[in-house]
Amino acid sequence: MKVRESGMPDEPVWSSFFEPEMVLKAMLVDEHIDDLCEIGCGYGTFTLPAARIIGGELFGFDIEAAMVAVVNQKLLAGRISNVRLAVRDVLKLTTGLESASIDYVMLFNLLHHDKPEELFGEAFRVLKQHGRLGILHWRSDIATPRGPDLSIRPSPERILQLFDNNQFAVEKPTFFIGKYHYGMVLQKQ
Ligand SMILES: C[S@@+](CC[C@H](N)C(=O)[O-])C[C@H]1O[C@@H](n2cnc3c(N)ncnc32)[C@H](O)[C@@H]1O
Numbered sequence: 692m693k694v695r696e697s698g699m700p701d702e703p704v705w706s707s708f709f710e711p712e713m714v715l716k717a718m719l720v721d722e723h724i725d726d727l728c729e730i731g732c733g734y735g736t737f738t739l740p741a742a743r744i745i746g747g748e749l750f751g752f753d754i755e756a757a758m759v760a761v762v763n764q765k766l767l768a769g770r771i772s773n774v775r776l777a778v779r780d781v782l783k784l785t786t787g788l789e790s791a792s793i794d795y796v797m798l799f800n801l802l803h804h805d806k807p808e809e810l811f812g813e814a815f816r817v818l819k820q821h822g823r824l825g826i827l828h829w830r831s832d833i834a835t836p837r838g839p840d841l842s843i844r845p846s847p848e849r850i851l852q853l854f855d856n857n858q859f860a861v862e863k864p865t866f867f868i869g870k871y872h873y874g875m876v877l878q879k880q
Pocket residue numbers: 692693694697698699730731732733734735736737752753754755758779780781782783798799800801
């Protein structure tokens with residue numbers, strides 16, 4: 692099942708909202724990360740820069756074949772060889788990755804799903820102990836030029852209520868990124 696309102700505008704419009712390297716640094720994606728999982732890779736806005744930073748492999752998933760094709764083209768052009776992409780409905784099928792095998796899960800601009808806890812569950816399963824879950828989303832407190840309807844955007848407070856404190860602790864509390872987004876980084880307990 693595709694996450695509601697998770698379609699993308701044209702790529703130049705989408706890209707104009709982010710400085711990916713700055714975002715990844717703020718989200719604690721660094722060279723100490725070995726393997727990383729990205730759910731909903733979209734145009735690869737964060738996929739390629741993250742793949743250049745991490746030490747291991749990046750496993751990326753998107754329900755849209757067109758998105759995966761676009762990112763695969765960019766990987767070829769950029770000669771990036773540590774990314775494995777799959778067209779996959781992660782909500783229906785999970786990622787299929789081995790449990791406790793991943794150091795970082797990126798859930799970027801996807802948590803307006805009506806049951807975000809389903810995505811937390813999969814992140815928890817695949818992460819190693821002390822692995823990180825990075826959450827980036829459109830701010831829920833202001834109107835923005837793009838993004839899902841304000842009524843379905845999760846606030847940071849709502850996200851903190853939804854995750855299980857026995858599963859995740861806050862490593863980096865909520866902070867604003869750019870004009871329109873917030874981030875937080877959780878750590879698997
Ligand atoms: C709003 S875009 C964000 C893309 C990227 N994370 C970013 O921040 O640039 C959300 C992406 O998630 C994908 N998506 C939606 N539902 C999904 C599902 N059930 N399984 C895998 N991908 C999904 C969409 O096709 C879309 O490309």
